[in-house]
Amino acid sequence: MATELEGLLRPKVSDAPPYPAKFMQLANGETMVVRSVERDEIPLLLEYVQPLIKVERDFYDIVAARVFAELLGQYVHRIQDQYVLIGQINGELATIVNGRTLSPGIGVSLHTIALRRGLRIGAHAFAAKMEYHMDYLNHKEVMIVAESPIGFRRFLVEYNLEKRPQVIHELGGVPSYALTKETFEKARGTLVVGRRPVPKDLLDKAKAEILPPSDPPVMAQDLLAASRSVYDSTGSALRGLRSKQEGRVK
Numbered sequence: 001m002a003t004e005l006e007g008l009l010r011p012k013v014s015d016a017p018p019y020p021a022k023f024m025q026l027a028n029g030e031t032m033v034v035r036s037v038e039r040d041e042i043p044l045l046l047e048y049v050q051p052l053i054k055v056e057r058d059f060y061d062i063v064a065a066r067v068f069a070e071l072l073g074q075y076v077h078r079i080q081d082q083y084v085l086i087g088q089i090n091g092e093l094a095t096i097v098n099g100r101t102l103s104p105g106i107g108v109s110l111h112t113i114a115l116r117r118g119l120r121i122g123a124h125a126f127a128a129k130m131e132y133h134m135d136y137l138n139h140k141e142v143m144i145v146a147e148s149p150i151g152f153r154r155f156l157v158e159y160n161l162e163k164r165p166q167v168i169h170e171l172g173g174v175p176s177y178a179l180t181k182e183t184f185e186k187a188r189g190t191l192v193v194g195r196r197p198v199p200k201d202l203l204d205k206a207k208a209e210i211l212p213p214s215d216p217p218v219m220a221q222d223l224l225a226a227s228r229s230v231y232d233s234t235g236s237a238l239r240g241l242r243s244k245q246e247g248r249v250k
């Protein structure tokens with residue numbers, strides 16, 4: 001009976017072509033491998049994403065909370081047709097991106113999160129997932145939304161995405177933007193980088209173990225330093241932090 005019920009709750013997995021791993025050189029000379037993850041690697045990703053849920057900076061908190069839920073959904077079979085790609089530098093987790101197939105020909109971009117800053121790691125990972133949607137899943141369009149000003153600039157502006165106000169995105173219920181095959185082709189030459197196949201020793205190292213991020217985003221010392229506080233009209237988060245720092249509350 002329990003097994004039967006599980007069969008009803010569990011989404012039927014559709015066949016999807018694999019994402020062929022690629023590698024690229026970053027602006028600082030380091031090499032990043034982008035590859036898909038196996039289900040048994042998800043618990044480790046959950047461990048690395050969890051602390052970011054508390055990082056009230058550049059919208060890491062909301063994005064990490066949602067990524068955590070989607071990864072868990074993947075692990076316990078509660079999300080339909082999702083893929084998860086990661087970027088690793090020397091084995092270390094540098095970025096996670098995910099999305100899914102909504103219907104034949106239509107993809108949904110879920111999240112992009114960079115665990116090391118300042119190297120366009122998130123931008124490269126986003127490009128990799130668009131490449132997966134277009135070149136491998138053969139989607140005609142990918143529905144996209146931004147949850148942060150940096151994400152808005154990186155994805156909606158850099159790719160010059162088209163507005164689709166009539167299509168409500170499953171992420172937060174807001175109107176979508178769309179990446180079409182045409183907009184992707186315009187971006188391919190400049191924004192999509194990386195080479196294949198990944199040399200065996202590099203791929204083996206990446207697959208051997210996903211190491212923890214060495215310099216993950218953390219809470220700003222003072223929220224005035226965080227871009228997000230500019231938009232915090234109540235200032236409550238800043239006042240709370242100051243009270244804590246001054247020992248007025250524990």
Ligand SMILES: CC(C)(COP(=O)(O)OP(=O)(O)OC[C@H]1O[C@@H](n2cnc3c(N)ncnc32)[C@H](O)[C@@H]1OP(=O)(O)O)[C@@H](O)C(=O)NCCC(=O)NCCS
Pocket residue numbers: 058059060063111112113114115116117118119120121122123124145146147148150151152153154
């Ligand atoms: C959006 C995101 C994926 C982009 O990743 P990225 O391409 O690697 O870019 P970074 O975040 O490193 O850099 C973005 C900007 O932050 C600034 N920045 C660089 N290093 C930084 C650092 N150490 N700390 C804070 N900001 C930094 C830079 O000025 C950069 O500006 P640029 O656009 O002129 O290059 C990443 O910022 C992120 O994960 N944000 C939180 C989650 C999120 O918003 N996801 C997207 C939802 S739509």
